[in-house]
Amino acid sequence: MKKHLQNLIIALVAVLTLGVISPNHEIWTNLHPKDDTRQAGIPTTSKHDLQLGLEDSVFERESFEHTLSIEDALLQPAKELAYLKFGSRIGPAIQNEFDSNIYPKIEEVIQQTVASTGGLGNRMLSITETPSGDYAEKMFHVTDKDDNKDLIRFHVRTEKRPLDGYFYNFHYHTAEDGFTVHHSLGDIYWSKNTPPKWLS
Structure with missing residues (x-):
C-alpha cells in the first residue's frame, strides 16, 4: 500500500508541475524500512524510466499551451477582469445586463480580432491583468505578446446625463485607428445617485 501511495504522490507532482519540477527521490529512500529490497540494491524501476515519464509530461504541457482555446485564453479571462473591475458594489447591480447585452459584443470583437491576426496558433495574444480603479476607464486590453503592442482596449466610462x-x-478602441475612435458596445443605466468607484 505504501508503494502505491508513493507512486501516486510522484505522479501527482509530475502532473501538477507539468514535469517542470521532478520529485526528489531521496525522500522516498528515507521512508523505506531498513530491510526494504531497494536498500539491498535490487531496483524495482530504473531512474531512466522515471525521467522518461517526466519528460513526456513536459511535451504534453508544451502542446497543451499551443492548443488553448480562445475561450480559455481570452474570453474567460476577459469576463473575470470585467467583474474584477466592477467590484462587489457595482457587479451585482449590472451583472445581468452586462452578461446579456455587453459581454456577447465583447466576445464578438475578440473573436474577430483573433481571426484577423491569423488565430491563436499564429499569434501569442493575451489579456492584461489589472483593470484600473477609481473612476478610470480601463477594463482590459488584448495584447499581441510577440510585438508587445495592444490590439484592442476595452473601456467603460461613467457618464452623467442631465435629468x-x-x-x-462600454466601448473599445483599436490599434487600426490609433485608439482614437470610440466603438460603442452599449450603455447600462446605474441610477441618479453617484456610482461607487471601480474595484470597490
Whole structure:
C-alpha cells in the first residue's frame, strides 16, 4: 500500500508541475524500512524510466499551451477582469445586463480580432491583468505578446446625463485607428445617485 501511495504522490507532482519540477527521490529512500529490497540494491524501476515519464509530461504541457482555446485564453479571462473591475458594489447591480447585452459584443470583437491576426496558433495574444480603479476607464486590453503592442482596449466610462442620471458606457478602441475612435458596445443605466468607484 505504501508503494502505491508513493507512486501516486510522484505522479501527482509530475502532473501538477507539468514535469517542470521532478520529485526528489531521496525522500522516498528515507521512508523505506531498513530491510526494504531497494536498500539491498535490487531496483524495482530504473531512474531512466522515471525521467522518461517526466519528460513526456513536459511535451504534453508544451502542446497543451499551443492548443488553448480562445475561450480559455481570452474570453474567460476577459469576463473575470470585467467583474474584477466592477467590484462587489457595482457587479451585482449590472451583472445581468452586462452578461446579456455587453459581454456577447465583447466576445464578438475578440473573436474577430483573433481571426484577423491569423488565430491563436499564429499569434501569442493575451489579456492584461489589472483593470484600473477609481473612476478610470480601463477594463482590459488584448495584447499581441510577440510585438508587445495592444490590439484592442476595452473601456467603460461613467457618464452623467442631465435629468437621466448615471450610465456606464462600454466601448473599445483599436490599434487600426490609433485608439482614437470610440466603438460603442452599449450603455447600462446605474441610477441618479453617484456610482461607487471601480474595484470597490
